[in-house]
Amino acid sequence: MQPAPDAIVQYKQRQRESWVHFAPLQAITTPAAAVLVNHARVQSGARVLDAGCGTGVVAITAALRGARVTALDLTPQLLERARENAHLAALEIDFHEGDIEQLPFPGAAFDFVLSQFAHIFAPRPAVALGELLRVLKPGGTIAFSTWPPELLIARTMTLGARYLPAPPPGVETPFLWGDPAVVRQRLGDAVTGIAFDRASMLVPALSLAHFRANAERSAGSLVKVVELLSETDPAALEQFRREFDSIAAEYFRDNVVRQDYLLTRAIKR
Numbered sequence: 001m002q003p004a005p006d007a008i009v010q011y012k013q014r015q016r017e018s019w020v021h022f023a024p025l026q027a028i029t030t031p032a033a034a035v036l037v038n039h040a041r042v043q044s045g046a047r048v049l050d051a052g053c054g055t056g057v058v059a060i061t062a063a064l065r066g067a068r069v070t071a072l073d074l075t076p077q078l079l080e081r082a083r084e085n086a087h088l089a090a091l092e093i094d095f096h097e098g099d100i101e102q103l104p105f106p107g108a109a110f111d112f113v114l115s116q117f118a119h120i121f122a123p124r125p126a127v128a129l130g131e132l133l134r135v136l137k138p139g140g141t142i143a144f145s146t147w148p149p150e151l152l153i154a155r156t157m158t159l160g161a162r163y164l165p166a167p168p169p170g171v172e173t174p175f176l177w178g179d180p181a182v183v184r185q186r187l188g189d190a191v192t193g194i195a196f197d198r199a200s201m202l203v204p205a206l207s208l209a210h211f212r213a214n215a216e217r218s219a220g221s222l223v224k225v226v227e228l229l230s231e232t233d234p235a236a237l238e239q240f241r242r243e244f245d246s247i248a249a250e251y252f253r254d255n256v257v258r259q260d261y262l263l264t265r266a267i268k269r
């Protein structure tokens, strides 16, 4: 079922609002950026797109390796931070505010198209992937990092989503992008040489409460859950927090929360 066009516009507006507070989490997405750039095998001089760049961690990592980088994101506040980050590193990166489902670039413009935990939030996987592959040259590399549905981030964000208005019918969960079988099927014949890997993001946390407080301040839709329930249903907020802690406890040990994820790389035919 295809979601109605206005529902998609509203959904993206909600996405743009949910990611406004994400910048502090660049502390944990920064090491992962190097993992993705390595996995993609980005080369000096190559033309790279970072799709859903947030504060620019992947874009900047690729640019520091000599790539010519373009980066795009839906959320202007994060792009402002990305520009500051690029300036600090004395890099020229071509930043754009825009939507992965409607990329403002000509076909075959890039040698590498990368997305770290970002293209998964575009509501229509086929549209997003169609665009990412359209702007990639034949023989170019697409590579992305995604959250597996059975692990911490997908579990806690799916929990949070239960407390928010339902997405429009037909919008896919972002976390199917973390299942290699689904990724393989979605990439289909458009690519060759699919390669998967796994990595861990190790998040320092003094306690589960510290980990949750950090997520509630910065992590996309979880910020919205807390805003909504604080005003409308404090008992439900307590319930959400209990359930969140019970999931997170499975991944917390020795002051670290372990967030494992999937890496994918493939070559466009």
Ligand SMILES: C[S@@+](CC[C@H](N)C(=O)[O-])C[C@H]1O[C@@H](n2cnc3c(N)ncnc32)[C@H](O)[C@@H]1O
Pocket (backbone or CB within 6 Å): 012, 015, 016, 019, 022, 025, 026, 029, 051, 052, 053, 054, 055, 056, 057, 058, 072, 073, 074, 075, 078, 098, 099, 100, 101, 115, 116, 117, 118, 119, 121, 122, 123
């Ligand atoms: C979890 S953050 C990841 C940011 C960055 N890649 C990183 O690793 O730090 C998800 C990002 O996806 C962006 N995003 C969500 N939907 C998008 C869309 N349809 N088009 C472009 N960016 C989108 C958000 O604005 C946010 O910056």
